[in-house]
Amino acid sequence: MDQKSSKKESSPIKSSIYNIDKLIYSIKDSWKNQQDEYQKLFDQFLQYCKSQYPVFNIKFTCSISGEWLEQPVSFMQCIIEKKHLNDCFDLKQILKYLIQNNSNFMQDGYIQCPLCRSKSHFEKDLPLIPNFFFQQLRQQLNDKSKPITYYLSTQTLIPLYPGFLGKEQFQFNNQIQSVFAQQCDTQQNFSSIKKMTKGNESFKYSHLCLLGNIRIQIPVRGKHCRHLECYDLLYLNWYMLYRDQKQFKCLFFGCQEVINLNELQLDQELYEIGLKGFNFSSDFIFNQQSSTLLDTYSITNYDPHIATYKKLVPTTTESLNYIKQIYDLTDRIYSSTKNQELTDKFYEHPLNGDFNISKDQSTNCKVEIPCRCIRCDKVNVCDLRFMSCIINQVQYPENRNGVKAYSVSCPLCHNPFSPKKRHRDQSVHEQVYVDTKMLNFITTIKNFSLLNKEKYQLFLQKKLYLSLRFEELESPIQELDQFNLKLRCLITNNKLRNPIRGIYCQHPEAFDENSLTNLCATGQIDFNLAQCPQCQSSIHKLTHDNILKELLSQLEGDFDEVQVFPKIKQIKQLK
Numbered sequence: 001m002d003q004k005s006s007k008k009e010s011s012p013i014k015s016s017i018y019n020i021d022k023l024i025y026s027i028k029d030s031w032k033n034q035q036d037e038y039q040k041l042f043d044q045f046l047q048y049c050k051s052q053y054p055v056f057n058i059k060f061t062c063s064i065s066g067e068w069l070e071q072p073v074s075f076m077q078c079i080i081e082k083k084h085l086n087d088c089f090d091l092k093q094i095l096k097y098l099i100q101n102n103s104n105f106m107q108d109g110y111i112q113c114p115l116c117r118s119k120s121h122f123e124k125d126l127p128l129i130p131n132f133f134f135q136q137l138r139q140q141l142n143d144k145s146k147p148i149t150y151y152l153s154t155q156t157l158i159p160l161y162p163g164f165l166g167k168e169q170f171q172f173n174n175q176i177q178s179v180f181a182q183q184c185d186t187q188q189n190f191s192s193i194k195k196m197t198k199g200n201e202s203f204k205y206s207h208l209c210l211l212g213n214i215r216i217q218i219p220v221r222g223k224h225c226r227h228l229e230c231y232d233l234l235y236l237n238w239y240m241l242y243r244d245q246k247q248f249k250c251l252f253f254g255c256q257e258v259i260n261l262n263e264l265q266l267d268q269e270l271y272e273i274g275l276k277g278f279n280f281s282s283d284f285i286f287n288q289q290s291s292t293l294l295d296t297y298s299i300t301n302y303d304p305h306i307a308t309y310k311k312l313v314p315t316t317t318e319s320l321n322y323i324k325q326i327y328d329l330t331d332r333i334y335s336s337t338k339n340q341e342l343t344d345k346f347y348e349h350p351l352n353g354d355f356n357i358s359k360d361q362s363t364n365c366k367v368e369i370p371c372r373c374i375r376c377d378k379v380n381v382c383d384l385r386f387m388s389c390i391i392n393q394v395q396y397p398e399n400r401n402g403v404k405a406y407s408v409s410c411p412l413c414h415n416p417f418s419p420k421k422r423h424r425d426q427s428v429h430e431q432v433y434v435d436t437k438m439l440n441f442i443t444t445i446k447n448f449s450l451l452n453k454e455k456y457q458l459f460l461q462k463k464l465y466l467s468l469r470f471e472e473l474e475s476p477i478q479e480l481d482q483f484n485l486k487l488r489c490l491i492t493n494n495k496l497r498n499p500i501r502g503i504y505c506q507h508p509e510a511f512d513e514n515s516l517t518n519l520c521a522t523g524q525i526d527f528n529l530a531q532c533p534q535c536q537s538s539i540h541k542l543t544h545d546n547i548l549k550e551l552l553s554q555l556e557g558d559f560d561e562v563q564v565f566p567k568i569k570q571i572k573q574l575k
């Protein structure tokens with residue numbers, strides 16, 4: 001250390017250039033018996049940050065290479081000096097980087113952090129220590145590398161929802177903190193409600209917001225709701241903010257609760273289950289044997305998008321591992337915060353090319369997670385799970401085994417992907433992005449037969465709204481002996497031809513389906529919040545009255561009012 005010039009020659013990094021694994025081993029070995037000391041350093045760091053940076057974002061990527069973190073590490077000196085809490089390196093990647101740039105960062109027995117240039121001495125081992133903060137956060141995500149927002153004061157982590165609210169989620173920081181800070185009502189947790197409503201059977205559970213139909217990040221319900229289905233806290237607040245509303249009637253069928261924004265109840269169990277599942281998945285199965293809710297993608301051994309690409313032998317360990325690897329990659333790309341940026345950039349130009357998402361050309365499957373590469377200039381997309389197979393093998397050529405027709409190019413525009421070799425190369429997963437606008441279109445419209453280019457253009461111009469939602473129930477008129485009925489739609493006052501009602505309506509008066517479809521298509525009415533003018537109940541879901549429809553079809557001529565006898569299936573004209 002005192003003989004500066006000789007240190008320069010004998011840098012331990014230089015001699016390790018061909019033996020990075022040995023270097024990693026020796027660094028990890030030096031961590032033994034130091035765990036308590038490192039933990040203490042991180043505790044002090046977090047304590048300090050509480051007042052300085054109460055909220056920050058973490059991406060779980062190596063700050064020097066942009067690749068995923070396998071073993072998160074930091075320079076000891078940066079932690080001591082309390083620098084860049086949300087930046088971290090991957091052990092192998094930072095070592096490669098230091099080796100390639102040896103002379104810039106290692107001089108005279110000192111090593112510099114490439115980010116903040118803080119200097120530390122080194123003798124035998126490099127002063128890199130395991131980053132406990134990142135490790136502990138990642139455990140809460142079941143090792144999934146989704147980007148999160150972290151609230152230090154409440155120690156709450158929220159996945160950054162890709163696409164829908166984007167940066168707008170930050171305006172709800174207070175709501176997030178208050179819902180996590182309040183005392184949790186254990187009666188409102190998944191297991192208590194499950195016991196009451198489902199007993200011990202297996203069942204499917206969909207982790208979608210009852211109001212917004214998007215994957216839930218923070219599951220909440222009304223104070224007295226007694227159903228498993230939830231709302232997403234951020235979506236709910238965002239939706240109500242733009243409508244200047246504070247409460248609404250719960251949309252779950254049969255629930256009479258009036259939900260007040262100030263009294264939302266967090267379901268802590270479902271929140272944790274959601275964190276550990278894939279971000280792109282909202283389908284769960286309750287498995288009675290293990291008594292847990294399982295993400296269906298974590299137990300699947302067949303996926304048509306992936307099988308199209310690679311000959312998979314179902315249930316072999318190799319296939320299962322391959323599928324898991326592809327899902328991990330898919331989830332990482334799906335969760336990337338770059339998606340929104342790249343989508344906005346794409347739509348700066350007019351839409352170009354054909355558009356077919358009900359049948360993907362390569363896989364013959366419906367596109368559920370629309371993506372394209374950064375070189376694509378046409379609007380067409382393919383499913384991200386299929387794209388993940390291709391970019392996985394670009395980076396790992398050994399995965400070409402068993403591939404039907406392998407390609408290293410984008411299946412849409414045929415431009416080749418380039419693997420990452422040096423640290424300054426762009427990562428392969430960054431050469432693909434999810435089209436967040438189209439993703440919203442698909443989840444909003446749901447009905448795949450309506451997903452064409454014309455509809456999409458209307459959607460982009462905010463001229464296409466949710467289609468009417470139906471749940472077929474028995475008609476309330478079948479129990480009645482007789483009643484008089486004005487043949488007018490309760491909402492539009494148009495002629496009543498195809499009678500429908502809200503699922504809660506118990507009166508014979510009805511709405512006309514065609515008139516409502518028009519209202520809906522032009523966005524003049526928001527069915528999520530609209531009420532029946534007759535009984536004031538929610539009409540977010542509707543039901544067809546086939547009994548009344550059939551009776552109306554018996555009428556010959558045009559009438560304004562009729563007398564109906566449902567039990568004997570007769571109808572009489574009055575006016």
Ligand SMILES: [Zn+2]
Binds near residue numbers: 075078116117
């Ligand atoms: Zn640093």
Ligand SMILES: [Zn+2]
Binds near residue numbers: 221224225251255
């Ligand atoms: Zn409810």
Ligand SMILES: [Zn+2]
Binds near residue numbers: 375410411413414415
């Ligand atoms: Zn492309």
Ligand SMILES: [Zn+2]
Binds near residue numbers: 502505506532533
């Ligand atoms: Zn009604």
